[in-house]
Amino acid sequence: MKKKFRSSCIIASALDLIGDKWSLLIIRDMLLFEKKTFKDFAESDEGIATNLLSTRLKMLESIGLLTKRKLPANKKTNVYLLTNKGIELAPIIMEIVVWSDRHVREEHSEMNAYDRSQNKIGMIEAVQEAYREFIRKTIA
Amino acid sequence: MKKKFRSSCIIASALDLIGDKWSLLIIRDMLLFEKKTFKDFAESDEGIATNLLSTRLKMLESIGLLTKRKLPANKKTNVYLLTNKGIELAPIIMEIVVWSDRHVREEHSEMNAYDRSQNKIGMIEAVQEAYREFIRKTIA
Numbered sequence: 001m002k003k004k005f006r007s008s009c010i011i012a013s014a015l016d017l018i019g020d021k022w023s024l025l026i027i028r029d030m031l032l033f034e035k036k037t038f039k040d041f042a043e044s045d046e047g048i049a050t051n052l053l054s055t056r057l058k059m060l061e062s063i064g065l066l067t068k069r070k071l072p073a074n075k076k077t078n079v080y081l082l083t084n085k086g087i088e089l090a091p092i093i094m095e096i097v098v099w100s101d102r103h104v105r106e107e108h109s110e111m112n113a114y115d116r117s118q119n120k121i122g123m124i125e126a127v128q129e130a131y132r133e134f135i136r137k138t139i140a
Numbered sequence: 141m142k143k144k145f146r147s148s149c150i151i152a153s154a155l156d157l158i159g160d161k162w163s164l165l166i167i168r169d170m171l172l173f174e175k176k177t178f179k180d181f182a183e184s185d186e187g188i189a190t191n192l193l194s195t196r197l198k199m200l201e202s203i204g205l206l207t208k209r210k211l212p213a214n215k216k217t218n219v220y221l222l223t224n225k226g227i228e229l230a231p232i233i234m235e236i237v238v239w240s241d242r243h244v245r246e247e248h249s250e251m252n253a254y255d256r257s258q259n260k261i262g263m264i265e266a267v268q269e270a271y272r273e274f275i276r277k278t279i280a
Binding site for chain 2: 004005006007008009010011012013014015016017019020021024025028044045046047063085088089091092093094095096097098099100101102103104105107108110111112114
């Protein structure tokens with residue numbers, strides 16, 4: 001079996017879990033857009049291949065970033081929800097947004113707008129609280 | 141040629157540039173450990189393959205995260221230094237450290253310690269200032 005962690009570095013170890021091109025985008029879809037089904041994720045603009053999506057979801061579940069469950073009202077469709085470990089990725093995603101707005105926009109003119117006047121910490125908390133409320137309503 | 145950006149998403153676009161398993165580790169080596177030569181990077185604990193390292197360095201230079209130059213005292217060895225665009229990745233790296241300390245440590249007992257009592261914003265500024273001073277001394 002492949003070793004899970006490349007080194008004892010605290011940064012490398014995190015990237016061993018979430019440092020690929022797709023994991024953080026699935027987390028983004030859940031946290032910011034409240035997507036929750038395989039079909040939801042597959043429809044995102046980046047066009048992830050379904051086999052890759054399937055592998056990523058299993059991996060993210062295995063490392064405890066999300067849970068997979070069925071809801072009473074629909075016994076056929078799996079619903080994916082972030083755990084606290086996943087929700088707490090919000091500050092990393094926020095800093096990616098800030099850096100991207102400042103340094104990537106210049107070479108990517110079609111990039112979505114970002115309101116720089118917003119308070120960063122307030123936005124992170126609002127996103128996390130909104131997602132927790134979304135979980136409560138979804139599993140109610 | 142492969143399209144550079146997968147979508148207009150501000151998060152995905154940043155990950156299109158730095159969202160692989162190695163780029164942020166090279167940035168870490170530069171910013172936190174003041175590594176500056178190919179040999180320095182190749183010796184890191186994660187054991188990056190030299191062909192991969194070579195590709196990554198070229199890519200990071202092409203997107204303006206680092207510059208490659210020779211120093212007057214040594215005309216043979218290439219020296220890699222972060223640009224401002226690269227130095228400003230510090231807040232992302234800091235949030236990765238915080239998340240990793242809180243959520244990855246439990247499954248990775250050999251992970252390096254992190255002093256939680258430190259002020260986050262102060263640490264980011266100190267790291268960036270120290271690296272800017274390192275650049276000044278290196279190219280002086």
